[in-house]
Amino acid sequence: MITQPLITKRCGNIDPLQIDSALKAGAYSLLQKVLDLSRLQVIEEIKNSKIRGRGGAGFPAHIKLMSLYQENSPQKYLVCNADEGEPGNFKDRYLMEHDPHLIIEGMAIAAYAAGTSRGYIYIRGEYQKSIEIMKQAITQASAKGFLGSQILGKDFSFHLEVRSGAGSYVCGEEFSLLESLEGKAGRTRVKPPFPTVKGLFGYPTLINNVETFANFPIIMDLSGASYAKIGTPSSTGTKLLSLSGNIQNRGVFEVPFGIPFRKIIDELGGGIPEGRQLKMVQLGGVCGPIIPEYLIDMIVDYERFEVFESKTGAGAIIVIDDSQDLFELLANISDFFAHESCGKCTPCREGHAQIRKTLDKFIHYQACEKDLISLESQARIMHQTSLCGLGQSAPTSIISALYFFRNAFFDRINASNCQEVSA
């Protein structure tokens, strides 16, 4: 089997609403172990594991932990980003609904190492069930003394609270999320300073993805060095993949880094149904690149996720068969980002309307060669000049399609009724 359940090993085997069931399976035993270590020892283990953030950007987790540890501030915050709004991703929801205590334990370990006494889990409003489960899990963990003051009799306090989003994709971006946590509209901030220096309410803040926190107890269990042997040298550990689209078996799978995408699609996914052929795959979610069939032999790791400077390491794999029209999908993606743009910076606010107009010409067989050139420059400008990750990654699907499926654009131009004489 190519799956390797580490963070998902309790999923399906415990009752997420009964802490005793999780305790029997070993929940919070690593927190107990960690509280006997020094804070620097914990950070050292995380460093040795070489784990990188699982939310998409892949930043080394120990660097953020260390920054927070070193900040001398009367208050510091820990934030779990559970605003999993990128279409095609559902692995954080899966974890929250199946093993909420692993996430809480991971956050408590990070809070101890970083020296923070207050934390928030910001969960998107669409995830009502996750919100209910996490709230209940926190209540139960507090009652057992794993959260709150003087945890397990030690001089360590950590208070954790769930906060709900209210339907805004951009709040998955860290500064927008912090603004939202402060009870404001989720419009990003100019950085630097980064959140580890000036974050929530102006205080140093450590933000990690759900899956990153869930890995901390596993690392403390295996030891950082052993954890680093899983996966590839630059991408250690396992990755949760959200597999969806035109494929037989859809769902969340945990695999070690280094597995080729083809194996995931063929062996775990069971291939393309209804006698169809694989046409393309979108990686990371709709903000990610669209790649052709011949590229799926590449392996799952952070370097491959960074095709076209996109930060698509969240691990979504959307399989698309040959019945789908490329231009319709690009327009669908463009509409999504147009709706989710916060409107603060010009390239993102205005760019989507321009891109959509150009795409429409391709959809309606009215495209000329100059439209291809316009589309290319509109996409590049938005990618290079937008203020936050939303605008920067919104045109990735177009940029990648123009590269890998260029012939599809020319075919459409040739089949079009172009009214203008090309220069």
Add this chain to the structure above:
Amino acid sequence: MQTETIVQRFPKADDYLLEILLAVQNNNPEHYLPEKDLHYIAEYLGIPDSRVSGVVDFYTFFSTKPRGKYIIQVCDNVPCRIRHSQVVINTLEKMLGIHFHETTSDGLFTLEPTSCLGHCDESPVIRINDDVYTNLDSEKVTKIIQKYQAREEKK
């Protein structure tokens, strides 16, 4: 329940604004935030009315206009689109005689687009109030709506 009772359960700290707005809207049978409620919340938290309306405008969940008893949200993002969410949308529009952002004349259903519901492995997906329905086609979605309609007729 009175809006005041709900609001007063929260600390008087402005970072609770979203939580308060969500709680107040959920309590409203027409799923919206009337002007007087917004004003009361602003007063309670000691912040300007403009701050409250700015937040209400920004987030998709909030509505300042009355909506139906059941809010049907349909996902049409790529993982749903490539598994025929358009069929689900067409079925709903035909069955209810409304388009997106409209409410049926009996005040029962409002149809809305939604961002990804995170059930892409069970697409296409809709949500009716807090309940998520998955792996839909025209037949399934018809039965679901009929179930809600039958429940209302009994009352």
